[in-house]
Amino acid sequence: MGLAAVELKINDTDIPYRSLFLVTLLTSVITVDLGELNLSIGDILLMYLNCMLLLSLKYNMKMDQHRKKWMQRILITITAILFLSYLSLQNYILNGYGLSRGIIELIKFTVAINYGIVFSIYFAYARKEDVRLFLKWVMLSGIIVAVTGIVGVLLYQIGIVTPFVMNGQRAKGTLSDTNIMAIYMLTIAPLVFIYYRKTKALAVFLLFAASVLATSSKAAVVVSVFLVFCFLLLLLLTNKMNKFFRYLFIAVSLLSAVYIAVNNLAVFHLLSQRLSELRSGDHSVVTTGRTDLWLVSLALMANPMFLIFGIGYGAFANYMVNVDVPYYLTEIKLVHNTYLSMFVETGVVTFIIMTGLSVYLLIRTFIEALVTRHYVHIFLLISQLSLIIGMNQVNLQNNRYVYYLFIFYFFAINKRHSALMTSIMERESGH
Secondary structure, rough: OOHHOOOOOOOOOOOHHHHHHHHHHOOOEEEEEEEEEEHHHHHHHHHHHHHHHHHHHHHOOOOOOHHHHHHHHHHHHHHHHHHHHOOOHHHHHOOOOOHHHHHHHHHHHHHHHOOOOOOOOHHHHHOOOHHHHHHHHHHHHHHHHHHHHHHHHHHHHOOOOOOOEEEOOOOOOOOOOOHHHHHHHHHEEEEEEEHHHHHHHHHHHHHHHHHHHOOOHHHHHHHHHHHHHHHHHHHHHOOOOOOOHHHHHHHHHHOOOOOOOHHHHHHHHHHHHHHHHHHHHHOOOEEEEEEEHHHHHHHHOOHHHHHHOOOOOHHHHHHHHHHOHHHHHOOOOOOHHHHHHHHHHHHHHHHHHHHHHHHHHHHHHHHHHHHHHHHHHHHHHHHHHHHHHHHHHOOOOOOOOOHHHHHHHHHHOOOOOOOOHHHHHHHHOOO
């Protein structure tokens, strides 16, 4: 269905405006910073797509009842998160904060979460070919981000500065931040092995791995090692690892655990010391401040006034100005943890919804991986782990890809209408 050929009336087996969905997805990763706003071409197309979907709503309700209920539950959940975030603005007024920053942050959040809303409609209609199209365009978006990031770093080495790097020679591609790029590449890298076969899969995976290295993110390297360990563990649990490698993996894991226990007790001592310093007020030793920042955030939620609706969406920077914190935290504007940020700024209900959804996804996919022993569920689980770990590292609630990937995960584990497994099975059988 071409962009020029879309019609308002559709049948019950087709996705409305399929091409527009896919182009919106692809262009969502091509971002431009305009002051405090981070915009993409996809955001403009998203507005048009919303209008078209509303205009054609009465024609688009002919679908399987299970699909309709699934879509309605997703839409209610997403709308509840958005509604509670808007309600948190009342604390902006109560605390005397200027509303301008809160409104800007809510606009960014609304745009990002709207990707989840429209793609829930996409997957409610999706057939196996539509799932393949979605994965294809996700791969294309990843290739764009990876290539621009790597090229940006290479050009920087010869003295040419491009918009694709930040903080010197750290790649960010077409996205807004180095860490956001690293998390995105780590999240979609496992999906490469679901969409591509053999040689192509390896080539694209190596490109994505190189782009992660180009970000120079130490956290990304640590997460990569952890994800590889989880992948091997899943192969072990699902009996997809032959006997030799099974024993080798167990032996290496045990030796690594013993080595860490014997030689790295100082790490646990340092963590304990830093927690003690925060409680005592002794901040003479400067770290990156992330642990301190999270503890300050948790202490903030001890105030019953903020427990239900938080301090106001996007108000963390305003709040930190008036709080006695270590000097190296005074300029920080973000919590650097998506779940904790939503807890602090929008309240406990939003926090429970977001963490509950994440835990539910992980548990369901883990069970599917153990029961089916199919590599699709294994790679899905690794992808989910990567995204959820990333959400605990930085603030990702305003990032578009978080929401359409979460919708994809929900769809992929839904047994009643998962076209993903049907598509993979048919491909493997040669049909």
